[in-house]
Amino acid sequence: MKTEKISELTTNRLSVYLRCLNELSEEGAKTVSSGKLAKRFHLNSAQIRKDLACFGEFGVRGVGYYIDDLREQITKILGLDKDHRVGIIGAGRLGMALTDYYGLTQSNFEVVALFDADKKKIGSTIGGVEVFDFKKVKQVIKKEKIDVAVIAVPAEYAQKVLEEVSKAGIKAVMNFAPTPLQASSDVKVKSIDLTISLESLSYFLAQP
Amino acid sequence: MKTEKISELTTNRLSVYLRCLNELSEEGAKTVSSGKLAKRFHLNSAQIRKDLACFGEFGVRGVGYYIDDLREQITKILGLDKDHRVGIIGAGRLGMALTDYYGLTQSNFEVVALFDADKKKIGSTIGGVEVFDFKKVKQVIKKEKIDVAVIAVPAEYAQKVLEEVSKAGIKAVMNFAPTPLQASSDVKVKSIDLTISLESLSYFLAQP
Numbered sequence: 001m002k003t004e005k006i007s008e009l010t011t012n013r014l015s016v017y018l019r020c021l022n023e024l025s026e027e028g029a030k031t032v033s034s035g036k037l038a039k040r041f042h043l044n045s046a047q048i049r050k051d052l053a054c055f056g057e058f059g060v061r062g063v064g065y066y067i068d069d070l071r072e073q074i075t076k077i078l079g080l081d082k083d084h085r086v087g088i089i090g091a092g093r094l095g096m097a098l099t100d101y102y103g104l105t106q107s108n109f110e111v112v113a114l115f116d117a118d119k120k121k122i123g124s125t126i127g128g129v130e131v132f133d134f135k136k137v138k139q140v141i142k143k144e145k146i147d148v149a150v151i152a153v154p155a156e157y158a159q160k161v162l163e164e165v166s167k168a169g170i171k172a173v174m175n176f177a178p179t180p181l182q183a184s185s186d187v188k189v190k191s192i193d194l195t196i197s198l199e200s201l202s203y204f205l206a207q208p
Numbered sequence: 209m210k211t212e213k214i215s216e217l218t219t220n221r222l223s224v225y226l227r228c229l230n231e232l233s234e235e236g237a238k239t240v241s242s243g244k245l246a247k248r249f250h251l252n253s254a255q256i257r258k259d260l261a262c263f264g265e266f267g268v269r270g271v272g273y274y275i276d277d278l279r280e281q282i283t284k285i286l287g288l289d290k291d292h293r294v295g296i297i298g299a300g301r302l303g304m305a306l307t308d309y310y311g312l313t314q315s316n317f318e319v320v321a322l323f324d325a326d327k328k329k330i331g332s333t334i335g336g337v338e339v340f341d342f343k344k345v346k347q348v349i350k351k352e353k354i355d356v357a358v359i360a361v362p363a364e365y366a367q368k369v370l371e372e373v374s375k376a377g378i379k380a381v382m383n384f385a386p387t388p389l390q391a392s393s394d395v396k397v398k399s400i401d402l403t404i405s406l407e408s409l410s411y412f413l414a415q416p
Contacts, residue, residue: 011411015404041388078407079414086406097305101402105386109406148409172409180227180249188412190405194309196223197398198294198317199286201356201380203219204396206287 010051011078016041017048018074025067033064083108084172085145089161090152091116091131094176098152103127112144134161138168148172155179162189218259219286224249225256226282233275241272291316292380293353297369298360299324299332299339302384306360311335320352342369346376356380363387370397 020041024032038045052058055077058070075081086102088095091114099111114131116122122133132140140146149165151158151173158177165173166187175181175191183189228249232240246253260266263285266278283289294310296303299322307319322339324330330341340348348354357373359366359381366385373381374395383389383399391397 006411008408011408012404014411015401015407077411077414079410079412080407082410082414084406084410084413093301093305093308097301098402100301102406105403107403107406108410109403147413148406172413174405174409188409190409192400192402192405193223194306194400195315195317196220197382197400198292198310198315198356199223199288200216200219201382201396201398202287202290202292202316203214203222203285205292205355205380206285206290 006054010054013047013051014074014078016043017051018071018078018080021065021067021071021074025071029067031064031066034059036064080108083110084148086111086148086150087113087115087137087141087144087146087165087170088129088150088152089115089134089137089165090154091118091121091126092152095150095152096126098150098176099127099129103129109148112146113140115140134164137164141165141168141170146170148174151175151177151181153177162187214262218262221255221259222282222286224251225259226279226286226288229275229279229282233279237275239272239274242267244272288316291318292356294319294356294358295321295323295345295349295352295354295373295378296337296358296360297323297342297345297373298362299326299329299334300360303358303360304334306358306384307335307337311337317356320354321348323348342372345372349373349376349378354378356382359383359385359389361385370395 020037034045034048037048058065058073086109088098088111095114099114102109102111111129114126114129115134115137116131117134121131124131149170151161153161155177158175158179159181162173162181162183166184171187173187173189175189178193178195181189228245242253242256245251245256266273266281294317296306296319303322307322310317310319319337322334322337323342323345324339325342329339332339357378359369361369363385366383366387367389370381370389370391374392379395381395381397383397386401386403389397
């Protein structure tokens with residue numbers, strides 16, 4: 001497997017393919033060709049074949065892909081056969097909304113703790129998830145076996161939060177604070193800037 | 209300008225460059241080379257030159273880019289010299305969190321209305337923004353000159369919401385509901401699937 005050269009765009013597309021295959025499977029389909037998959041879900045069939053070819057030979061000549069087999073393979077490739085335990089730092093509206101969002105969406109990510117510095121919030125629960133004192137973040141991360149941290153604090157606190165969770169052994173971080181973060185090389189930070197998404201709509205609206 | 213072939217990835221990168229240039233400008237810098245820009249912000253200098261070349265010749269030999277001039281150009285390219293008025297459909301925790309987020313982040317997008325079907329929420333205000341009855345979405349979009357809609361409702365209502373706002377003349381939609389949407393060809397829908405972002409972290413964690 002040539003995994004070291006796989007880009008994030010490829011893995012994002014694999015996530016999309018998996019959703020499509022799940023839908024087909026629910027409808028009772030057993031096999032699908034890259035062409036049919038592309039047509040049904042507005043994807044690109046050459047891209048599908050190229051992306052999957054990075055990980056092995058999944059297609060069968062004259063048949064296409066066996067749906068359940070391919071789902072299982074993609075699930076393994078994306079590491080979705082393992083459960084992950086998520087801690088969200090920041091129990092403001094964004095942190096609460098994310099707790100809801102991930103609670104409602106079926107996935108192998110379970111939000112098991114929220115963290116905040118606000119004494120009024122500490123000890124309360126949101127959607128069944130307890131809000132812990134951020135001062136105890138290291139102990140709770142260890143005790144709750146949290147392996148993914150989501151940063152949902154104001155921009156000025158984000159770097160400090162990243163450093164604290166890194167010290168606690170977290171290797172995967174999703175950052176919602178609208179500021180670039182400096183992480184050590186063994187920690188993967190994925191930043192979601194919701195303003196950039198709006199700006200690409202702005203570009204579209206600016207076209208004649 | 210060869211704008212018709214510009215991909216969303218390019219415009220996303222332009223958004224990033226603009227943030228970097230703003231930071232340099234605040235520090236008092238007047239010019240910057242693509243190499244220095246790349247080094248300082250962990251970008252790729254060849255990519256910067258290629259992206260900017262799509263829109264004109266901005267670099268000056270031996271100088272690099274004049275920062276304020278380039279900021280102005282990118283701002284125009286992205287349509288950020290025009291203000292946009294945003295309506296958020298769904299005044300749940302996600303809709304409220306987004307109202308906060310866009311209210312706090314400096315941008316040319318102003319959230320001017322929230323919409324919900326829940327009578328308990330209608331008429332209340334969140335961060336100074338009124339919650340309107342979704343039944344009145346068409347009138348309010350026209351009256352408030354809303355040109356961008358953000359969908360923050362549960363997945364099963366998202367398609368219906370998209371159709372209603374499209375009928376009201378909206379051409380740019382950001383969708384947070386975790387479901388694919390079918391839009392007419394003149395409406396740009398940008399879907400943000402927060403689970404896909406987590407899945408790419410999962411892939412990273414699964415690597416040996």
